[in-house]
Amino acid sequence: MTAVADSVRVPARQRGAAFWLHGFGSMLRWEMTRLRLLLPITALVQTFTGAGLVLGIGLFFEEMAPRIALYLASGAVVISLVTVGLVMGPQLVAQQRQEGSYDFIVSMPVPRSASLAAWLVLNSVVALPGIVGAVLVAIWRYDAAFHVSIVIVPATLLTLVAGVMMGHAYAHSVPEPLMVGLISQVLIFVIFGFSPISYPVENLPDWLGTLHRYLPFMHMGNVVRDGLTDGLVSDVGFSYGVLSAWTLAATLVAVVVAKRRG
Amino acid sequence: MDDWVFRVDELTKSYGDDAPLANDGITLQIRPGEVYGLLGPNGAGKSTLVKQVIGLLEPTKGSITIGPYDLVADPDHARQLCSYLPQAQMPIASFKVREAIEIAGSIRGGGGADVKRRTNELIEALDLGEWRDTLGAKLSGGVKRLVGFAMTSVWPGKLVILDEPTNDVDPLRRRMLWAEIRRLGEAGTAVLLVTHNVLEAEKSVDRLAIINEGRLIAEGTSSSLKATDSGSLRLQVMLAPGTETPALPEFVRFEGRVGHNLVSAITESDASAGIAWAQRLMAEGLAEEYALGATTLEDAYIRLTGHVSEEL
Numbered sequence: 001m002t003a004v005a006d007s008v009r010v011p012a013r014q015r016g017a018a019f020w021l022h023g024f025g026s027m028l029r030w031e032m033t034r035l036r037l038l039l040p041i042t043a044l045v046q047t048f049t050g051a052g053l054v055l056g057i058g059l060f061f062e063e064m065a066p067r068i069a070l071y072l073a074s075g076a077v078v079i080s081l082v083t084v085g086l087v088m089g090p091q092l093v094a095q096q097r098q099e100g101s102y103d104f105i106v107s108m109p110v111p112r113s114a115s116l117a118a119w120l121v122l123n124s125v126v127a128l129p130g131i132v133g134a135v136l137v138a139i140w141r142y143d144a145a146f147h148v149s150i151v152i153v154p155a156t157l158l159t160l161v162a163g164v165m166m167g168h169a170y171a172h173s174v175p176e177p178l179m180v181g182l183i184s185q186v187l188i189f190v191i192f193g194f195s196p197i198s199y200p201v202e203n204l205p206d207w208l209g210t211l212h213r214y215l216p217f218m219h220m221g222n223v224v225r226d227g228l229t230d231g232l233v234s235d236v237g238f239s240y241g242v243l244s245a246w247t248l249a250a251t252l253v254a255v256v257v258a259k260r261r262g
Numbered sequence: 263m264d265d266w267v268f269r270v271d272e273l274t275k276s277y278g279d280d281a282p283l284a285n286d287g288i289t290l291q292i293r294p295g296e297v298y299g300l301l302g303p304n305g306a307g308k309s310t311l312v313k314q315v316i317g318l319l320e321p322t323k324g325s326i327t328i329g330p331y332d333l334v335a336d337p338d339h340a341r342q343l344c345s346y347l348p349q350a351q352m353p354i355a356s357f358k359v360r361e362a363i364e365i366a367g368s369i370r371g372g373g374g375a376d377v378k379r380r381t382n383e384l385i386e387a388l389d390l391g392e393w394r395d396t397l398g399a400k401l402s403g404g405v406k407r408l409v410g411f412a413m414t415s416v417w418p419g420k421l422v423i424l425d426e427p428t429n430d431v432d433p434l435r436r437r438m439l440w441a442e443i444r445r446l447g448e449a450g451t452a453v454l455l456v457t458h459n460v461l462e463a464e465k466s467v468d469r470l471a472i473i474n475e476g477r478l479i480a481e482g483t484s485s486s487l488k489a490t491d492s493g494s495l496r497l498q499v500m501l502a503p504g505t506e507t508p509a510l511p512e513f514v515r516f517e518g519r520v521g522h523n524l525v526s527a528i529t530e531s532d533a534s535a536g537i538a539w540a541q542r543l544m545a546e547g548l549a550e551e552y553a554l555g556a557t558t559l560e561d562a563y564i565r566l567t568g569h570v571s572e573e574l
Contacts, residue, residue: 004383004449013331013339014371026368033365037356100350107316107348108369109341261320261337262313 014109023110027118035092039126046083046130050076051137053198058141066144068199070232073138073146074225075198079191080130081156082163082220085123086191087184089164090171094180112258120164127160135228145229152227159220162243165250166216172257190217197221216246265329266420268292268452273324275310275476284310286476287324292452294420297443299463299470300456303569307476308456312423315454316346328420345370347414349425349456351406354398359390359409362398366413377416384412387445388438403430411439418451425456440466464559474567484559491527491557491565497536499524499543499552508548511539517564522550527561 032039053076058064096102108115138144174180191197194208195217201209212218219239226233233239268291275285285307292298302308313319315326317337326333326340333340354362360381367377385391388408393401401409407430415422424443428436443466447453457463463470464484471481480487497514501507501522510516513532517525528536533554540552563569 004380004445013336014342022371023369026365030365030369033357033361034353035356096353099353100348101353103313103316103318104346104348104350104352106318107341107344107346108366109338109371110369111338261317 020111020114023114024117027110027115028121031118031122035122039122042084042088043126043129046080046126047133049083050080050130050132050134053079054134054137055141057198064142066142067232069138069142069144070146070225070229071200072198073134073144074228075221076134077131077156077228078159078197078217078220078224080127080134081159081224082191083130084126085120085160085164086167087188089119089123089167090180090184093171094177094184097175097180098177112254116164116168116254119168120161123164124160127156131156147228147230149227152224155223155227158240158243158247159224162216162220162247162250165247165254169250169253169257173253195221214242216243219243266294266450266452267329268421268454269325269327270311270315271325271327273311273314273326274322275307275314275319276322283476285314285321285324288473288476288478290471290478290481292421292454294450294452295447296469297447297453297455297467299467300454300473301458301460301463301470301563302473303458303567306473306567308473309425310476311473312346312425312454312456315421315423316340316344342371343419344421344423345414345418346423347410347425347427349429351403352398352410352413354406354409354413357398358395359393359398359401360385360395362409363412363416367416370417370419372417380416381412384416384442387442388412389435404432404435407431408435408439411442415442415446418446420450421452421454422446423454423456426459427455428459428462460560460563461558470559472563472566474569480562480566487562487566488557488559491561493530494527494557494561495530495533495536496555496557496561497526497528497540497552498555499526499540500550501543502548502550505548508543511535514539517561518569524549525560525564527557 054069054072057072058069061068093102096105135146139146170183171180174183196204196209196212197217197220201212201218204212219242222233222236222239223243226236270288270290273285273288274283276283288311300308300311310319314321315333317333317340321334328343331339331343333343352362357365363381363384364377367380368374372380385394388411390405390408390412393405398406398409407427411424411427414424427443428439431439443453455463455467467484469481469483470487471478472487473479501524503522505522507519507524510526513528513535515527517527519525537554540549543549544552
């Protein structure tokens with residue numbers, strides 16, 4: 001029997017755990033190959049961004065209080081965690097729409113949850129160097145006293161998942177590539193400049209501080225800081241609540257978009 | 263034996279009350295082993311039809327099935343049963359040719375060893391060996407197109423949808439591509455070929471449908487569609503640059519003009535009068551050359567759609 005004859009034998013409707021795992025593995029391979037040129041560079045840039053953010057902002061001060069270094073380092077960790085999922089991923093989706101390959105990607109017979117899971121794994125791998133870079137630089141340069149506790153695991157995971165799900169939600173629900181690009185630019189601007197991730201919320205005007213109580217970014221900072229430090233974060237339960245709500249909402253949007261047909 | 267006929271029945275797609283129907287009651291069938299051409303000018307509703315098959319669009323009315331399976335009700339299953347080569351190039355800049363085909367086969371559900379065997383078979387059949395380990399970014403458009411075809415047909419399922427598969431492909435490899443499309447058919451897959459290249463479709467498909475403004479306006483074999491034109495000849499005149507379309511004698515039926523190319527039809531009995539007319543145009547400096555030949559599917563296409571295909 002030739003290979004082509006084998007290839008057209010279609011078994012019954014595929015579903016279940018084995019099918020999901022096969023799809024997950026194949027998509028992981030697809031994504032890693034697709035981004036093989038981009039990922040190492042991204043990881044490197046993330047490391048420099050993480051370390052650079054801590055070092056660079058430190059240059060503004062003659063003497064940096066260890067407390068500020070802790071803020072900066074944990075902020076850099078958050079930025080490492082969400083950059084790919086919230087900004088780069090959507091830009092890649094917009095690019096696929098523009099070049100016309102989007103339809104091919106979504107016509108592949110892989111459960112959406114399996115390809116999302118593959119994307120999530122990839123995100124965590126790329127985020128790792130940035131996290132390590134930021135923390136190491138803060139310790140080396142400013143004697144930052146980290147108190148790493150086990151809650152850093154759920155904190156980083158939740159932050160990562162929140163970023164990936166929110167990015168996925170807007171990337172796939174906004175059909176216009178230019179609009180997706182614009183949203184990602186605005187997000188960079190808001191996250192880097194106007195979110196109390198790398199500094200305390202008290203530094204912002206009251207109204208903006210109040211707004212951030214309901215946005216996810218400050219809470220990403222809070223949960224990560226809670227896992228890395230001692231005594232800087234209060235009411236972390238509220239932060240977990242808000243962040244979980246955003247993640248859930250984004251997941252619902254992702255599910256609706258995946259099921260939606262024009 | 264399973265019934266794997268692909269059936270589209272009364273398929274209707276509306277994008278809104280004010281817009282004209284993108285698909286209007288389209289009914290067609292493709293049997294396993296059949297290569298079926300879907301022809302039509304841009305905006306005729308070809309892509310809308312395809313996107314409903316693979317579950318990217320939801321039909322307003324009508325059904326799409328493969329054998330006993332309802333593709334509209336279960337778009338996930340539709341994607342398992344159908345593979346799709348879009349008109350755009352595949353996103354394989356950072357894939358080696360072999361990897362792109364193998365990973366696509368794995369994603370489409372094939373097992374490791376089977377997919378490897380099939381990948382090698384395709385690389386050989388399409389003469390892609392010298393690029394086996396070349397990155398997609400370094401491939402020419404035509405070779406990339408062939409790799410896209412291989413990614414679609416490595417583990418094809420029961421229906422392969424090919425949207426302009428021969429774009430950019432050189433004539434020699436075009437023949438290999440058509441041979442491979444034939445082999446898919448022989449192995450039992452139905453092939454839906456979307457194109458506006460009428461002449462190529464005429465040579466390569468078993469049956470075809472012409473759609474225009476959302477409606478299927480003709481269906482059959484290429485000879486049955488040309489039957490109305492039997493007894494006719496095609497008279498093509500290459501006008502001199504800058505020449506207006508000249509007045510046509512009564513026995514010459516105007517079909518269309520693409521650039522300097524004037525296409526018309528005459529009955530066989532008027533052949534010598536047609537030649538005399540064309541030679542007169544050349545003598546007057548209005549035309550540079552002419553050709554008289556048998557009618558092709560193109561003539562039926564022009565008659566039915568009012569459009570001239572771009573590859574004339």
